[in-house]
Amino acid sequence: MKLTGNLLIGAEEVGATAGVMKALNPATNVEIEPAFAFGGSAEVDFAVQLADDAFDSYNATSLDERAAFLERIADGLDAIAPELAQRTSLETGLPAAQLEAETAKAATQFRQFATVVRQGRFRQAAIDPAQPERQPRARMDHRMQKIALGPVAVFGASNFPISYSVAGGDTASALAAGCPVIVKAHNAHPGASELMGRVIQQAVKDSGLHEGVFSLVRGGGNEIGAALVDHPLVKGVTFTGSEAGGMALFQRAQQRPEPIPVFTEMTSVNPTFVLPAALAARGGAIGDGFGERMLVNVGQACLKPAILLAVDGPGYIGLRQALIARVEAMHARTMLTPGIWTAYRENLERRKNAGAEPIAAGGKAQGAWDGQAALLEVDGARMLEDPSLSEEVFGPVALLVRVKDVEQLAEIAKQFRGQLSATMQIDADDYALAARLLPILERRTGRIVVNAFAHPQEVSYASIHGGPFPATSDSRFTSVGMTAIERFLRPVCYQGFPDELLPEALKHDNPRGIWRLIDGELSKD
């Protein structure tokens, strides 16, 4: 597929109106062809108007039509997987094999949402039949289903440039919900963005949908993002990235004349709590497993386990040594962007200045933007004194915390802000202590893992990639897993409707056997 560098607005290609950019190969520090167009507010307005025009017909697609569209996107991604992985690798420094696997995951995600659509359960259809004889007054027939929120703006992440980007879970779940999507391409991987954008654009065409169902825009600076968030016809926003970036968009959207839902997934250190029996039994294995996970994607993962807390005692030294060995064995590898590399170095210094002692370092950097792995250690008392030690450093570093006792462990757990995940390493003898820790973790995290590490992320019905602030801006939702669709749905009640006017999921006959709540009881009738 030839890259043109154009914006993709509906079925059209739109050239630069606000300058151009080229992608940087962070491994070689050299720019890559072609030039990519920047647009501005006018292009955003064009894309959003089209999305609004598309809304009614797209929201009204049958479950089968919509599912088939999502499957076409999945097929299109599969078809370009090698090409997409190659281009993305050039733009990000990530290995092509990993990116092919990420493409497969993204395609799977679209197929999973196609299944969710076909099941129809996302409509959460409920029917309270008329009760004409009820006293003191009759009840009319009430029926409820969830429909799409409206056009949604998606701001993807740089660190998983396929599965959290143009063709990522936000786009998949918003399209599944029935929302037209406008993606703001991330400038760290413009070629990858265009390739994925073309797949979706083609699927829109092949499915006979209104062209406004999908657009891909790109801009320099903040103008285009601001224009998207401010546009009165945009009814929802998703973002994956830094806390500062996410909160800027969030606050902006809340100050619109009409505030809109914004789901930002921002920051998490995914603390791992090692309880005494587990530590004594297998401290070395825990240190080794943690070390492996913290270094995945050069530590540039929202689910990177970044803080390892263990109660000092038998097993601690073994854990520490295994972790040191992992970090020292890590070759320096290219980070995603010069900006991320710079921030990593600065934050690492800040962490050291806060009293965290460097106890291991990986291989030295060769390329300009290579990230060198690091391991820091601190004691529990210091951790309690300085909450900044609980904050994220994006990159291949972790903090080992030598905790005095289980009371101190609970105190430190209470100090964490909201997290995407937390892990407990426990053996049977730790269960009583784990039960004490559990409510503390439930209040602070979206996912609690036992005897494994949070990363990689499962995409399933029960999986949650969310959590209290600042992990996300709204702990009631998730950006990964089948329930991610709920961010983009709103209920509508139809009261006293003739069957002819009811939507598919609420008609008297239910030939698809969609699960519906009839007078409070689930039924496929």
Added chain:
Amino acid sequence: MKLTGNLLIGAEEVGATAGVMKALNPATNVEIEPAFAFGGSAEVDFAVQLADDAFDSYNATSLDERAAFLERIADGLDAIAPELAQRTSLETGLPAAQLEAETAKAATQFRQFATVVRQGRFRQAAIDPAQPERQPRARMDHRMQKIALGPVAVFGASNFPISYSVAGGDTASALAAGCPVIVKAHNAHPGASELMGRVIQQAVKDSGLHEGVFSLVRGGGNEIGAALVDHPLVKGVTFTGSEAGGMALFQRAQQRPEPIPVFTEMTSVNPTFVLPAALAARGGAIGDGFGERMLVNVGQACLKPAILLAVDGPGYIGLRQALIARVEAMHARTMLTPGIWTAYRENLERRKNAGAEPIAAGGKAQGAWDGQAALLEVDGARMLEDPSLSEEVFGPVALLVRVKDVEQLAEIAKQFRGQLSATMQIDADDYALAARLLPILERRTGRIVVNAFAHPQEVSYASIHGGPFPATSDSRFTSVGMTAIERFLRPVCYQGFPDELLPEALKHDNPRGIWRLIDGELSKD
């Protein structure tokens, strides 16, 4: 039950720290005993700390325990129904019989939420079992349930002083979710608030729950509300009232260091669209029905049908005459507060100045705060020119819109901001036109009613009292109906857990037969 005028903080009574107030009887314009205490930030902090202390144990109550608690509140409300109705009538000018019915409705609502709790479906339990053989990597066991958000602050309404106040749907659904509740009493009915607060306080005690599960605070000015919304341990807010008041709280909560979910239910004109065949067949009956509903509660209802749009043609004159007759037959009745009365008069003048012509008036005011009914008329072209005519006037007034043709009707429909409800009056010959109007209404309203009026509100599984902004601050939720609980729940995923540590709804055995999603399929196993 003797009124003391104290704040109810946990199990304690707390006297005035920031002055006192007395209730006003708006019918006689005379103050009523006793004096009610105002508190300040210190009392808010006391109540919120207690709520936070109560959180873990209350969130962990079994389904049966929590349901029994909600039923105790219902029983307590029933027990004081006559006393509550009498006091509330004094404070609001609303008829005691209506307020007894409202008490019964509030009690029913607590019982309905007890049923929701017992069903356990609100947990939205999902289980994706381990797949150790899966390629390329094994899947761990993932389980998800929804838990309570945290302590919630409830700001009730003045217009339904029981079912939308201290013992209203917000309190019932938040308690059902497992959230401790701090209610800020509305100063328009302090005695009613105390009576309801005492019922809940007693139920907390009788259920053996932590006292912090419920508190009732009261203050003058905005200090106490601001302190509640700003408190770092408050994790959610609900509000029912004016757009200005709701948005002030909403914006404040979004600007906290940790933004929190705020659900405000604010303003709606609940437009009624009369299509040609229905108009011709039964214009008079529609005008009569509309006139009856617009005057319920002296027009002080969020679901008051406030704008009636009919395509000019056969039946229009009959509709107009029937509506005029209803309005003219309405005696002036006491409005809730002097402030509401004043705003009603001012907004009515503003409406007239915007070109709406007065065509009927009800009986003249006798008491100081009596609201005189009014009917205004305007043509469709003027309606399109001046969007202010689509805004709410709280009180016994409606606007009749003489629309030129069905195209103009659709144009006007598109001009409405978000609504709690909209109504279509249609006969079979109108279905094609209704189908055209439907997507316009779906995008703008939370409930669409055919051949009835939105008010009164049903409380059921399919009922929705929500809608796009400014009807509410988040169209994805409802404040009435069984799904109102979703505002206060957030998902937590438990990965790789031993059965011993799993919560009730996610354990291997499911003795209650709670509906759970097993690998994407609903099951009671």
